[in-house]
Amino acid sequence: MxxxxxxxxxxxxxxxxxxxxxxxxxxxxxxxxxxxxxxxxxxxxxxxxxxxxxxxxxxxxxxxxxxxxxxxxxxxxxxxxxxxxxxxxxxxxxxxxxxxxxxxxxxxxxYDPIAAARRLFAASVPITGTLAERYLGSRGMQLTQDHTALRFHPHCYYRNETGVEVWPALIAAVTDLKGMITGIHRTWLDPETCDKAPVDQPRRALGQLLGHAVHFGQLGDIAIAAEGLETALTLKMLFPNLPVLAALSAAHLGALILPDILQRLYVASDNDPAGWQAFNRLRSRHTDRDIRALVPRLDDFNADLITFGPDPVRQSIARQLLPEDVPRFVLCPQPTRSRHASGHGPA
Known part of the structure; x- marks a missing residue:
């Protein structure tokens, strides 16, 4: 059938x-x-x-x-x-x-939601110097690399029960393992507060997310999978040499499709029952991989970053990595800025 x-x-x-x-x-x-x-x-x-x-x-x-x-x-x-x-x-x-x-x-x-997602991403602009960059900065995240998976749209439609509103939005590209955009994730923002817009659902996805993710860095044999976008960006800032995947929800974290090259995956889910269920689902689906949990002190690693600062959070996560991974990803020199340091295309 x-x-x-x-x-x-x-x-x-x-x-x-x-x-x-x-x-x-x-x-x-x-x-x-x-x-x-x-x-x-x-x-x-x-x-x-x-x-x-x-x-x-x-x-x-x-x-x-x-x-x-x-x-x-x-x-x-x-x-x-x-x-x-x-x-x-x-x-x-x-x-x-x-x-x-x-x-x-x-x-x-x-209506083709994947085509609509690609059009919206193409109509957006680089994040540097925009409200989206200021919003991430207010969450403790400084983008030390060029995150081409992230863009900014100054006038993004938001549909509610009564009609359509227009707000600026942070746009994240969801891609498959071949780098093709299958969807986007929108975070509507308030230019007055640099926080999320005062709407019922300030975060919404468009397109096909199931199995896919927002990619930060070129995948290799070791990577981190995060439940949320801000958690992923926090981890990428703290460990710029580690590829990071943002699944965008607990349900999608448990359904991630992993490439054959990936042998060890650290999973940074939210510290709640849904996050632990997602971790267990992902591990049960990929029994041939070494899948390990990274556990935040608070609800998630972005909350840890805001509360404790970057160095204590980096040290806490480093203690959860296998000893052989620490020299490779924690103690090695930081990468230089590159047009393709993150997102689509070769690193």
Missing amino acids: QVGMLADALASQALAVCRCYLPSGRRQGQYWICGDVHGTPGRSLFVRISGYRAGKWCDAATGEYGDLLDLIMLNRGLSFRDALAEARHFLGMPCLPEPPVTVSQDSSDA
């Missing part, structure tokens, strides 16, 4: 899928409501269970969205191939009676 047909088959049993994978949620009208893709109790995740958009879901807290194949992949921490197998297994189970859903084509389905 082709992927599209499999997704349509899951959509026709959307209520049964939700009851199986999100049992702590509840039905409300045409939606199944839950806390997140892992089934945590709450009201952030909305899954459409009837109508022509059955099977589509959106997490209002993170801006993530997808179909039921994506949901199963994130919920179970599976690779895409394993998620297809899981979906086929589910469809072989007895399902609750549900009227058939006809998935029709509609003009909104023609």
Whole structure:
């Protein structure tokens, strides 16, 4: 069965899928409501269970969205191939009676979020000297390298329930292992405060994030994977010789696709249950790699940086690295600035 047909088959049993994978949620009208893709109790995740958009879901807290194949992949921490197998297994189970859903084509389905993400990134400008750089500086981060994965858009649309607002935004490019942009992450900013904009969801993603990340540095045999963008930038500032991946959420951290060359991965998830679940999912998916946790003292390493300063945080992290990695990444000379020091293209 082709992927599209499999997704349509899951959509026709959307209520049964939700009851199986999100049992702590509840039905409300045409939606199944839950806390997140892992089934945590709450009201952030909305899954459409009837109508022509059955099977589509959106997490209002993170801006993530997808179909039921994506949901199963994130919920179970599976690779895409394993998620297809899981979906086929589910469809072989007895399902609750549900009227058939006809998935029709509609003009909104023609919208290409990946193309839109690439257009927005191309329309943005380098981060140097912008509000985005000042915002990162207010979080204790000084960009000592050229981060080409980051850009700034002075007038980025923000859609809410009543219409559209315009705010400046920090734009981060999400890329696959070949360096192709598959999505972007937007952080809307307030020019008056140099902080996040006063909107309900100041951070939102666009495009295909599942399995991909914001890349800082050329991947080799050792790297760091961070849950959030600011954590990743903190680590890149403290250890500029270490490649860093920003997964942008706990769910996406657990679903990262790793290159064959990568043999050891340090994981800097947030110090909370969702972060530890993401670490365990990632490690269980890649049992052939050496995957180790980096644990912050507070909620995350950016909070550590703001509270304790760079040197104590650098020393705390260095103590968590394997002894053979310390000379390579902590004690070696700092790299010089380069057009391709980070992001896309050769280093």
